[in-house]
Amino acid sequence: MKLDFPREWIEFLDPADEQHLVRADLTWLLSRWTCVFGSACHGILPGRAEDGCCSHGAFFTDADDENRVKAAAAKLTPQTWQHHRRGFKNWTEMDTVDGTKPARRTATRSGDGPCVFLNDADFPGGGGCALHAQALRDGAHPLAYKPDVCWQLPVRREQDWITRADGSKLLQSTLTEFDRRGWGPGGHDLAWWCTSSPEAHVGTEPMYLSYAPELTELIGEAAYRKLAELCDARIASGLIAIHPATTAAAEPKRKGGREPASPRSVS
Template sequence: MSEETPLDTARLWVEFPDPDDVERGLSAEEGADTVYRIDLTWLTSDYTCIFGNGCPGIYADRPDVGCCALGAHFTEKADEKRVAKIVKKLTPETWQFFEEGQKENGGWTEVEDGARKTRVHQGGCILANRPGFAAGAGCALHQQALRDGVDPLEHKPDVCWQLPLKRSYRTVTRGDGTTYLEVSIAEYDRRGWGEGGHDLDWYCTGNPAAHIGTRPVFRSCENELREMIGDRPYEELARHCEALVSRSRDGSAHRRLLPLTVHPADPGRAGR
């Protein structure tokens, strides 16, 4: 497995105001300013999830569950409620730990440090089917979404479908005292996991082994990005990303290998 790249490298970012705010003529004084801050280097990278295709897992002793070794924390009550409805649809044929998940003293959730999350069972999320299970390995919720013909983000916990994208907010004060909400979309690197992220045995976003996708992240994760920031902001984001890619004669997109636009984990970066 290739060596992981450093966390801190030079990157190209772009900021743009919320297109809806611009259209409505809303000003900072009215308290409606929103500015999106986008990591173009990440979103135009060739990263792709390699679960089931060489992923060694975040812990060496639990490779079969990929990054699902710790369970998923719910972002809010609505998140848990939505997932609970899908769990009720699962059966012993679609969920390996169906019986364990029904136990009154066990179930499929647990509380850790005061926060509710999916329960860890046998070294991984209880909703993660293991290799050898008849329905196939991987998230039972993800698989249910495919059977239902919907995008997996409709069935999975927020933190699961958002990975490897990280959305963060902060209030920024300008020199004239006005403020705006900054919404950042960036790479969910090791630091996104908190202090424990540095202790993971392996992690994908900074590893060349996972930068083998056929589409840039802003296209492969289009549905997730639209859900996170909305359609019009996504279209503006995509416009800026497209400006960094060129199209070959067959119409496929390729990033221009220029300084700051190439993710450090890109296998083709060496020597530039």
């Protein structure tokens, strides 16, 4: 599916901070994308559907991200984490995002992955991300335990300070789809990527609802409430730029095809 197509955007000031401007991609947030890990997911590498998007280690955003994951990993045991490792350095590796600047990420089980936190599907303690599963056992949302990049995907948030014509400065948060281009040049080489696939646009509700906790974490509670209000109004007035993968996914259902996928599994 082509990456460029009509998108509808909306922007508004954060009710809790007049210096925070939110730009939201309604085409993406009103889509019916949902995580299909363990069901319809093909994985990003050929022949490794069971990896989902966990075929490579996850780079940490900053020290806070590392420390949060470190605390979560300390809760894991050999019974809940198939590849249990003791000590922080044993499950992280140094790598680079841009080819020059060193950056730490979660380790991989071997040279070609997958992430050390990924339990095999037949693991007695449960398949999928060990951190995700531990959060659910603890009654926490997975975003509190997983690396930032893992819980934010496939939402892309970009933040920049902008200067308006009158000289005033605002922090602009842009929420949009993390499509193949979000991975850089290598994204076009992924065997499969969910955001553009109709197989993943089978959610029972729009993304702004199913991803409410993640969006709230990204832009704040007051801003999310305003975003949800605007999304509700847009649905009521009729959509004009529907995500093509959502449109394609709806066609088989009109012909008596597959039902929507179940809610997000452990990934």
